[in-house]
Amino acid sequence: MRTTSFLPLLAAVLMAVPARAQAQGNGSSRPPAASRDSNSDEAAIHRWVDRWAKAFRAHDLDGIMALYAPEVVAYDVVPPLQFSGREAYRKDYSEFLAQYDGPIDLEIRELRILVDGNLAYAAGLERIGGVLKDGQRSDVWVRFTSIFRRRGGRWLDIHDHVSVPADFGTGKAVLDLKP
Amino acid sequence: MRTTSFLPLLAAVLMAVPARAQAQGNGSSRPPAASRDSNSDEAAIHRWVDRWAKAFRAHDLDGIMALYAPEVVAYDVVPPLQFSGREAYRKDYSEFLAQYDGPIDLEIRELRILVDGNLAYAAGLERIGGVLKDGQRSDVWVRFTSIFRRRGGRWLDIHDHVSVPADFGTGKAVLDLKP
Numbered sequence: 001m002r003t004t005s006f007l008p009l010l011a012a013v014l015m016a017v018p019a020r021a022q023a024q025g026n027g028s029s030r031p032p033a034a035s036r037d038s039n040s041d042e043a044a045i046h047r048w049v050d051r052w053a054k055a056f057r058a059h060d061l062d063g064i065m066a067l068y069a070p071e072v073v074a075y076d077v078v079p080p081l082q083f084s085g086r087e088a089y090r091k092d093y094s095e096f097l098a099q100y101d102g103p104i105d106l107e108i109r110e111l112r113i114l115v116d117g118n119l120a121y122a123a124g125l126e127r128i129g130g131v132l133k134d135g136q137r138s139d140v141w142v143r144f145t146s147i148f149r150r151r152g153g154r155w156l157d158i159h160d161h162v163s164v165p166a167d168f169g170t171g172k173a174v175l176d177l178k179p
Numbered sequence: 180m181r182t183t184s185f186l187p188l189l190a191a192v193l194m195a196v197p198a199r200a201q202a203q204g205n206g207s208s209r210p211p212a213a214s215r216d217s218n219s220d221e222a223a224i225h226r227w228v229d230r231w232a233k234a235f236r237a238h239d240l241d242g243i244m245a246l247y248a249p250e251v252v253a254y255d256v257v258p259p260l261q262f263s264g265r266e267a268y269r270k271d272y273s274e275f276l277a278q279y280d281g282p283i284d285l286e287i288r289e290l291r292i293l294v295d296g297n298l299a300y301a302a303g304l305e306r307i308g309g310v311l312k313d314g315q316r317s318d319v320w321v322r323f324t325s326i327f328r329r330r331g332g333r334w335l336d337i338h339d340h341v342s343v344p345a346d347f348g349t350g351k352a353v354l355d356l357k358p
Binding site for chain 2: 047055073075076077078079080081082110112114115116117118119120121123139143145147149158159161163164165166167168171172174175177178179
Protein backbone atom coordinates (compact mmCIF):
# COMPACT_ATOMS: atom_id res chain seq x y z
CA MET A 1 0.00 0.00 0.00
CA ARG A 2 1.34 3.45 -0.83
CA THR A 3 0.26 6.87 -1.85
CA THR A 4 1.36 10.39 -2.39
CA SER A 5 0.28 13.99 -2.28
CA PHE A 6 1.33 16.42 -4.91
CA LEU A 7 3.84 18.58 -3.05
CA PRO A 8 5.98 15.78 -1.54
CA LEU A 9 5.77 13.99 -4.89
CA LEU A 10 7.28 16.95 -6.66
CA ALA A 11 10.05 17.15 -4.06
CA ALA A 12 10.73 13.45 -4.51
CA VAL A 13 11.00 13.83 -8.28
CA LEU A 14 13.57 16.53 -7.80
CA MET A 15 15.49 14.45 -5.24
CA ALA A 16 15.35 11.25 -7.27
CA VAL A 17 17.28 12.54 -10.27
CA PRO A 18 20.66 13.00 -8.56
CA ALA A 19 20.21 9.66 -6.77
CA ARG A 20 19.67 7.98 -10.11
CA ALA A 21 22.64 9.77 -11.65
CA GLN A 22 24.79 8.52 -8.79
CA ALA A 23 23.58 4.94 -9.25
CA GLN A 24 24.52 5.08 -12.89
CA GLY A 25 27.94 6.53 -12.29
CA ASN A 26 29.50 3.97 -9.97
CA GLY A 27 30.67 0.43 -10.53
CA SER A 28 28.23 -0.43 -13.29
CA SER A 29 28.96 -3.47 -15.42
CA ARG A 30 26.83 -1.90 -18.18
CA PRO A 31 27.10 1.35 -20.05
CA PRO A 32 25.17 4.18 -18.33
CA ALA A 33 21.68 4.68 -19.67
CA ALA A 34 20.97 7.91 -21.51
CA SER A 35 19.91 10.73 -19.18
CA ARG A 36 16.52 10.62 -20.89
CA ASP A 37 16.06 7.17 -19.31
CA SER A 38 16.81 8.37 -15.78
CA ASN A 39 14.07 10.97 -15.87
CA SER A 40 11.49 8.86 -17.64
CA ASP A 41 12.10 5.79 -15.46
CA GLU A 42 11.68 7.73 -12.21
CA ALA A 43 8.64 9.46 -13.67
CA ALA A 44 7.10 6.09 -14.56
CA ILE A 45 7.32 4.95 -10.93
CA HIS A 46 5.80 8.25 -9.80
CA ARG A 47 2.93 7.64 -12.24
CA TRP A 48 2.49 4.17 -10.73
CA VAL A 49 2.24 5.77 -7.27
CA ASP A 50 -0.27 8.33 -8.55
CA ARG A 51 -2.47 5.67 -10.13
CA TRP A 52 -2.32 3.55 -7.00
CA ALA A 53 -3.21 6.53 -4.77
CA LYS A 54 -6.17 7.50 -6.93
CA ALA A 55 -7.53 3.94 -6.91
CA PHE A 56 -6.90 3.47 -3.17
CA ARG A 57 -8.64 6.70 -2.19
CA ALA A 58 -11.68 5.67 -4.27
CA HIS A 59 -11.89 2.03 -3.00
CA ASP A 60 -11.27 0.94 -6.62
CA LEU A 61 -10.09 -2.64 -6.01
CA ASP A 62 -9.74 -3.52 -9.72
CA GLY A 63 -7.74 -0.34 -10.31
CA ILE A 64 -5.39 -1.20 -7.43
CA MET A 65 -4.85 -4.82 -8.40
CA ALA A 66 -4.12 -3.97 -12.06
CA LEU A 67 -0.88 -2.42 -10.75
CA TYR A 68 0.42 -5.70 -9.27
CA ALA A 69 2.17 -8.65 -10.86
CA PRO A 70 0.39 -12.03 -10.58
CA GLU A 71 3.25 -13.38 -8.43
CA VAL A 72 3.34 -10.44 -5.97
CA VAL A 73 4.36 -11.26 -2.41
CA ALA A 74 3.15 -8.85 0.26
CA TYR A 75 4.17 -8.39 3.90
CA ASP A 76 1.20 -6.29 5.00
CA VAL A 77 0.57 -4.29 8.16
CA VAL A 78 -1.91 -7.00 9.27
CA PRO A 79 -1.42 -10.79 9.64
CA PRO A 80 -0.49 -13.30 8.31
CA LEU A 81 3.28 -12.99 7.79
CA GLN A 82 2.81 -12.84 4.03
CA PHE A 83 0.27 -12.84 1.21
CA SER A 84 1.45 -14.84 -1.81
CA GLY A 85 -0.02 -14.00 -5.19
CA ARG A 86 -2.37 -11.33 -6.48
CA GLU A 87 -5.57 -13.10 -5.45
CA ALA A 88 -4.51 -13.43 -1.81
CA TYR A 89 -3.41 -9.80 -1.74
CA ARG A 90 -6.67 -8.69 -3.38
CA LYS A 91 -8.64 -10.30 -0.54
CA ASP A 92 -6.43 -8.51 1.98
CA TYR A 93 -6.98 -5.16 0.22
CA SER A 94 -10.72 -5.81 0.02
CA GLU A 95 -10.94 -6.41 3.78
CA PHE A 96 -8.82 -3.36 4.51
CA LEU A 97 -10.90 -1.03 2.34
CA ALA A 98 -14.15 -2.41 3.77
CA GLN A 99 -13.23 -0.96 7.17
CA TYR A 100 -13.60 2.60 5.86
CA ASP A 101 -16.78 4.52 5.25
CA GLY A 102 -16.16 6.87 2.33
CA PRO A 103 -12.95 7.97 0.68
CA ILE A 104 -9.57 7.31 2.26
CA ASP A 105 -7.31 10.22 3.13
CA LEU A 106 -3.67 9.69 2.14
CA GLU A 107 -0.46 11.56 2.77
CA ILE A 108 3.07 10.49 1.93
CA ARG A 109 6.38 11.84 3.18
CA GLU A 110 10.04 11.18 2.50
CA LEU A 111 9.33 9.22 -0.67
CA ARG A 112 12.47 7.69 -2.16
CA ILE A 113 12.55 6.12 -5.63
CA LEU A 114 15.43 4.44 -7.43
CA VAL A 115 15.44 2.67 -10.78
CA ASP A 116 18.07 0.63 -12.60
CA GLY A 117 17.28 -1.32 -15.74
CA ASN A 118 14.00 -3.17 -15.17
CA LEU A 119 14.12 -3.09 -11.36
CA ALA A 120 12.94 -0.26 -9.12
CA TYR A 121 11.97 0.43 -5.54
CA ALA A 122 9.95 3.07 -3.75
CA ALA A 123 9.83 3.63 0.01
CA GLY A 124 8.34 6.21 2.31
CA LEU A 125 6.11 7.08 5.24
CA GLU A 126 2.39 7.11 4.65
CA ARG A 127 -0.57 8.35 6.65
CA ILE A 128 -3.77 6.42 6.06
CA GLY A 129 -6.78 8.25 7.42
CA GLY A 130 -10.53 8.02 7.25
CA VAL A 131 -13.77 7.35 9.05
CA LEU A 132 -14.26 3.72 10.02
CA LYS A 133 -17.59 1.93 9.66
CA ASP A 134 -18.25 2.43 13.41
CA GLY A 135 -17.96 6.22 12.95
CA GLN A 136 -14.54 6.54 14.60
CA ARG A 137 -11.84 8.59 12.89
CA SER A 138 -8.63 6.63 12.24
CA ASP A 139 -5.21 8.01 11.31
CA VAL A 140 -2.09 5.89 11.32
CA TRP A 141 1.41 6.40 9.93
CA VAL A 142 2.90 3.31 8.30
CA ARG A 143 6.21 2.62 6.56
CA PHE A 144 6.09 1.11 3.06
CA THR A 145 8.64 -0.43 0.72
CA SER A 146 7.64 -1.59 -2.77
CA ILE A 147 9.64 -3.39 -5.47
CA PHE A 148 8.74 -3.03 -9.14
CA ARG A 149 9.70 -4.90 -12.29
CA ARG A 150 9.25 -3.74 -15.85
CA ARG A 151 7.86 -6.21 -18.37
CA GLY A 152 6.93 -5.27 -21.91
CA GLY A 153 7.49 -1.64 -20.99
CA ARG A 154 5.05 -1.78 -18.06
CA TRP A 155 5.99 -1.47 -14.38
CA LEU A 156 4.25 -3.88 -11.97
CA ASP A 157 4.65 -4.21 -8.20
CA ILE A 158 6.18 -7.60 -7.31
CA HIS A 159 6.74 -7.04 -3.58
CA ASP A 160 5.08 -4.88 -0.92
CA HIS A 161 6.12 -4.41 2.69
CA VAL A 162 3.88 -2.24 4.92
CA SER A 163 4.23 -2.03 8.69
CA VAL A 164 4.12 -0.18 11.98
CA PRO A 165 6.83 -0.67 14.62
CA ALA A 166 6.27 -3.01 17.59
CA ASP A 167 7.04 -2.36 21.26
CA PHE A 168 8.52 -5.64 22.51
CA GLY A 169 8.28 -4.51 26.13
CA THR A 170 4.51 -4.11 26.07
CA GLY A 171 3.76 -6.39 23.09
CA LYS A 172 1.84 -3.53 21.46
CA ALA A 173 1.85 -2.28 17.90
CA VAL A 174 2.91 1.37 17.90
CA LEU A 175 0.09 3.16 16.07
CA ASP A 176 0.51 6.76 17.26
CA LEU A 177 3.91 7.70 15.78
CA LYS A 178 4.31 10.73 13.56
CA PRO A 179 7.21 11.56 11.25
CA MET B 180 18.25 -7.37 9.59
CA ARG B 181 18.49 -10.60 7.68
CA THR B 182 20.18 -13.91 7.69
CA THR B 183 20.24 -17.33 6.17
CA SER B 184 21.00 -20.95 6.81
CA PHE B 185 22.82 -23.03 4.27
CA LEU B 186 20.05 -25.23 2.92
CA PRO B 187 17.46 -22.49 2.22
CA LEU B 188 20.27 -20.39 0.79
CA LEU B 189 21.11 -23.09 -1.74
CA ALA B 190 17.43 -23.39 -2.67
CA ALA B 191 17.23 -19.63 -3.11
CA VAL B 192 20.26 -19.59 -5.39
CA LEU B 193 18.62 -22.21 -7.58
CA MET B 194 15.33 -20.29 -7.61
CA ALA B 195 16.90 -16.92 -8.26
CA VAL B 196 18.46 -17.76 -11.61
CA PRO B 197 15.24 -18.22 -13.61
CA ALA B 198 13.77 -15.12 -11.94
CA ARG B 199 16.76 -13.10 -13.07
CA ALA B 200 16.61 -14.56 -16.57
CA GLN B 201 12.96 -13.49 -16.77
CA ALA B 202 13.80 -9.94 -15.64
CA GLN B 203 16.39 -9.68 -18.35
CA GLY B 204 14.15 -10.99 -21.07
CA ASN B 205 11.21 -8.60 -20.92
CA GLY B 206 10.86 -4.97 -21.81
CA SER B 207 14.44 -3.95 -21.16
CA SER B 208 15.67 -0.67 -22.59
CA ARG B 209 19.22 -2.02 -22.38
CA PRO B 210 20.86 -5.04 -23.90
CA PRO B 211 20.60 -8.12 -21.63
CA ALA B 212 23.64 -8.68 -19.42
CA ALA B 213 25.75 -11.73 -20.15
CA SER B 214 24.52 -14.85 -18.32
CA ARG B 215 27.78 -14.74 -16.36
CA ASP B 216 26.51 -11.51 -14.77
CA SER B 217 23.20 -13.03 -13.65
CA ASN B 218 24.90 -15.75 -11.65
CA SER B 219 27.64 -13.61 -10.17
CA ASP B 220 25.28 -10.75 -9.23
CA GLU B 221 22.88 -13.03 -7.38
CA ALA B 222 25.82 -14.76 -5.73
CA ALA B 223 27.19 -11.42 -4.55
CA ILE B 224 23.93 -10.65 -2.72
CA HIS B 225 23.98 -14.12 -1.19
CA ARG B 226 27.50 -13.44 0.04
CA TRP B 227 26.26 -10.17 1.55
CA VAL B 228 23.58 -12.12 3.42
CA ASP B 229 26.13 -14.68 4.61
CA ARG B 230 28.48 -12.00 5.90
CA TRP B 231 25.64 -10.22 7.64
CA ALA B 232 24.40 -13.45 9.25
CA LYS B 233 27.85 -14.36 10.53
CA ALA B 234 28.33 -10.90 12.06
CA PHE B 235 24.81 -10.79 13.52
CA ARG B 236 25.09 -14.20 15.18
CA ALA B 237 28.40 -13.12 16.75
CA HIS B 238 27.22 -9.66 17.98
CA ASP B 239 29.90 -8.16 15.67
CA LEU B 240 28.55 -4.62 15.35
CA ASP B 241 31.46 -3.34 13.21
CA GLY B 242 31.08 -6.32 10.89
CA ILE B 243 27.35 -5.63 10.50
CA MET B 244 27.68 -1.91 9.88
CA ALA B 245 30.44 -2.33 7.28
CA LEU B 246 27.71 -3.82 5.05
CA TYR B 247 25.58 -0.65 5.07
CA ALA B 248 25.82 2.55 3.06
CA PRO B 249 26.34 5.77 5.06
CA GLU B 250 22.93 7.05 3.90
CA VAL B 251 20.96 3.88 4.81
CA VAL B 252 17.35 4.39 5.89
CA ALA B 253 15.87 1.65 8.05
CA TYR B 254 12.28 0.87 9.04
CA ASP B 255 13.04 -1.49 11.90
CA VAL B 256 10.80 -3.83 13.89
CA VAL B 257 11.02 -1.40 16.85
CA PRO B 258 10.23 2.35 17.02
CA PRO B 259 10.71 5.02 15.80
CA LEU B 260 9.18 5.00 12.30
CA GLN B 261 12.64 5.20 10.72
CA PHE B 262 16.35 5.36 11.41
CA SER B 263 18.18 7.73 9.02
CA GLY B 264 21.87 7.15 8.42
CA ARG B 265 24.35 4.49 9.47
CA GLU B 266 25.09 5.97 12.90
CA ALA B 267 21.43 5.99 13.93
CA TYR B 268 20.98 2.44 12.67
CA ARG B 269 24.15 1.32 14.46
CA LYS B 270 22.71 2.52 17.77
CA ASP B 271 19.50 0.59 17.04
CA TYR B 272 21.49 -2.58 16.24
CA SER B 273 23.59 -2.12 19.37
CA GLU B 274 20.49 -1.93 21.59
CA PHE B 275 18.93 -4.92 19.85
CA LEU B 276 22.00 -7.12 20.23
CA ALA B 277 22.44 -6.09 23.89
CA GLN B 278 19.15 -7.82 24.72
CA TYR B 279 20.65 -11.23 23.99
CA ASP B 280 22.96 -13.28 26.17
CA GLY B 281 25.26 -15.24 23.88
CA PRO B 282 25.02 -16.00 20.17
CA ILE B 283 21.84 -15.33 18.22
CA ASP B 284 20.08 -18.16 16.44
CA LEU B 285 18.94 -17.33 12.91
CA GLU B 286 16.83 -19.08 10.32
CA ILE B 287 15.62 -17.73 6.99
CA ARG B 288 12.88 -19.01 4.70
CA GLU B 289 11.49 -18.07 1.31
CA LEU B 290 14.43 -15.84 0.47
CA ARG B 291 13.95 -13.99 -2.81
CA ILE B 292 16.75 -12.06 -4.52
CA LEU B 293 16.64 -10.05 -7.73
CA VAL B 294 19.38 -7.94 -9.31
CA ASP B 295 19.40 -5.57 -12.28
CA GLY B 296 22.39 -3.37 -13.04
CA ASN B 297 23.52 -1.77 -9.78
CA LEU B 298 20.26 -2.23 -7.90
CA ALA B 299 19.14 -5.35 -6.02
CA TYR B 300 16.66 -6.46 -3.41
CA ALA B 301 16.36 -9.38 -1.04
CA ALA B 302 13.27 -10.32 0.97
CA GLY B 303 12.26 -13.22 3.16
CA LEU B 304 11.01 -14.50 6.49
CA GLU B 305 13.48 -14.69 9.34
CA ARG B 306 13.42 -16.29 12.75
CA ILE B 307 15.51 -14.50 15.37
CA GLY B 308 16.05 -16.63 18.46
CA GLY B 309 18.17 -16.59 21.56
CA VAL B 310 18.32 -16.30 25.31
CA LEU B 311 17.55 -12.82 26.61
CA LYS B 312 19.52 -11.21 29.43
CA ASP B 313 16.72 -12.12 31.87
CA GLY B 314 17.18 -15.81 31.03
CA GLN B 315 13.99 -16.11 28.94
CA ARG B 316 14.13 -17.82 25.54
CA SER B 317 12.85 -15.63 22.68
CA ASP B 318 11.90 -16.71 19.15
CA VAL B 319 10.11 -14.42 16.73
CA TRP B 320 9.49 -14.59 13.00
CA VAL B 321 9.90 -11.27 11.20
CA ARG B 322 9.59 -10.20 7.57
CA PHE B 323 12.52 -8.36 5.99
CA THR B 324 13.07 -6.44 2.77
CA SER B 325 16.48 -4.98 1.91
CA ILE B 326 17.61 -2.81 -0.99
CA PHE B 327 21.21 -2.84 -2.19
CA ARG B 328 23.25 -0.60 -4.45
CA ARG B 329 26.59 -1.41 -6.06
CA ARG B 330 29.31 1.21 -5.94
CA GLY B 331 32.84 0.61 -7.09
CA GLY B 332 31.98 -3.07 -7.47
CA ARG B 333 30.78 -3.37 -3.86
CA TRP B 334 27.19 -4.00 -2.75
CA LEU B 335 25.93 -1.97 0.23
CA ASP B 336 22.51 -2.00 1.89
CA ILE B 337 20.75 1.37 1.41
CA HIS B 338 17.33 0.47 2.83
CA ASP B 339 16.08 -2.06 5.40
CA HIS B 340 12.51 -2.83 6.35
CA VAL B 341 11.92 -5.34 9.17
CA SER B 342 8.56 -5.93 10.82
CA VAL B 343 5.93 -8.11 12.45
CA PRO B 344 2.23 -7.73 11.59
CA ALA B 345 -0.12 -5.75 13.85
CA ASP B 346 -3.60 -6.73 15.05
CA PHE B 347 -5.62 -3.52 14.77
CA GLY B 348 -8.51 -5.01 16.74
CA THR B 349 -6.42 -5.62 19.87
CA GLY B 350 -3.63 -3.10 19.18
CA LYS B 351 -1.08 -5.86 19.67
CA ALA B 352 2.00 -6.76 17.66
CA VAL B 353 1.65 -10.32 16.41
CA LEU B 354 4.79 -12.07 17.65
CA ASP B 355 3.77 -15.74 17.55
CA LEU B 356 3.27 -16.33 13.81
CA LYS B 357 5.11 -19.09 11.98
CA PRO B 358 5.57 -19.53 8.24
